[in-house]
Amino acid sequence: MSQLSPRSTGPQPTGIRTTTTRTTARDGGYSELATMVREAGLLHRRYGYYWTKLILVPVVTAAMIAAFVIIGDSWWQLATAVVFAFVFTQIAFLGHDAAHRQIFRSGRWNDWICLIVGDLFVGMSYGWWQHKHTRHHANPNQEGADPDIELPVMSFTPAQVAAKRSRPVRWLIGHQGWFFFPILLLEGLSLHASSVRRVFARGELRRRAVEVSFLAVRILGYLALVLLVLPPGKAAAFLGVQLGLFGFYMGMSFAPNHKGMPLVPHDMKLDFLRRQVLMSRNIRGGRTIDFLMGGLNYQIEHHLFPSMPRPHLRRAAPMIRAFCDANGTRYTETGLLQSYAIVTRHINQVGLGDKDPFSCPLLELRQVASKTE
Incomplete structure (x- = not known):
């Protein structure tokens, strides 16, 4: 009190x-x-600040792609993967700002920045993110309303724990805090997969054709580039490091914001x-x-x-x-x-x-x- x-x-x-x-x-x-x-x-509005960042997105991405091609077939590409993970996360932060209408007064302009930055450069569906994140902002940490506390591999409420009765599973849940951060290494892959599922799922989705096109160019084009430059083994290692660190960085940035804060009953x-x-x-x-x-x-x-x-x-x-x-x-x-x-x-x-x-x-x-x- x-x-x-x-x-x-x-x-x-x-x-x-x-x-x-x-x-x-x-x-x-x-x-x-x-x-x-x-x-x-x-x-x-801070137009100068955001225009600088928006111009840097294609410039830095092009520079990274050029460096990747120049370095070629080398294990040094694992270091490049670390930089890619960092750059993609920073670009995702910019998409987050646009999704909240922080950049332009025009909702249409902000939407297109989200589509270009999120779908085309990062490989995350703006429609999926908007639907999920809007519900989170409306009801942070509220049981049954906030999607950020409803994850399939973690339990954030006593009710979620009670629903999992297997003894081995309950032991894992009892120590789940120690597994939370390592699990974030899979978050990058999960974000891409969720985005693809969303754009092909039934239900309303504005600019579906644009999202499908941008995601296809980003995901398939990126995979093609990696496989053209690197042999299969090194390509798998590169993608593992890049996706793992991208998800880890994203999770480490979002997790401190609400996890461990009060949970609110649904009613x-x-x-x-x-x-x-x-x-x-x-x-x-x-x-x-x-x-x-x-x-x-x-x-x-x-x-x-x-x-x-x-x-x-x-x-x-x-x-x-x-x-x-x-x-x-x-x-x-x-x-x-x-x-x-x-x-x-x-x-x-x-x-x-x-x-x-x-x-x-x-x-x-x-x-x-x-x-x-």
């Missing part, structure tokens, strides 16, 4: 308005916060501000972490203002932290390594049968209140 009480925040950043009592508005004070953020100019109603802040975690680390994680380290700010350009997230963080502190909403921020330790520990707790390892502080408060009535 003390987690929700107002905390002393010391001197406030210039321009920050604070309150001394807990906000009681239906949106948890989000309207007031949004006004502050808008007045600070933090929702303005629980929360105001928008607390729904987004209490279920998200920021990662400290300065500009190096900002770059390596593609801005995902400012997960609280991103969830509150998904269309905020990436460079503004750093500037918005002190303002949002001060507002949350003043209104008694817990704002969670940790170091990167500490976040991974938290993820591992909590996933293991779920697997070992802890009935409420991610207990929501708001739910606890309501339960205490109901007992005292």
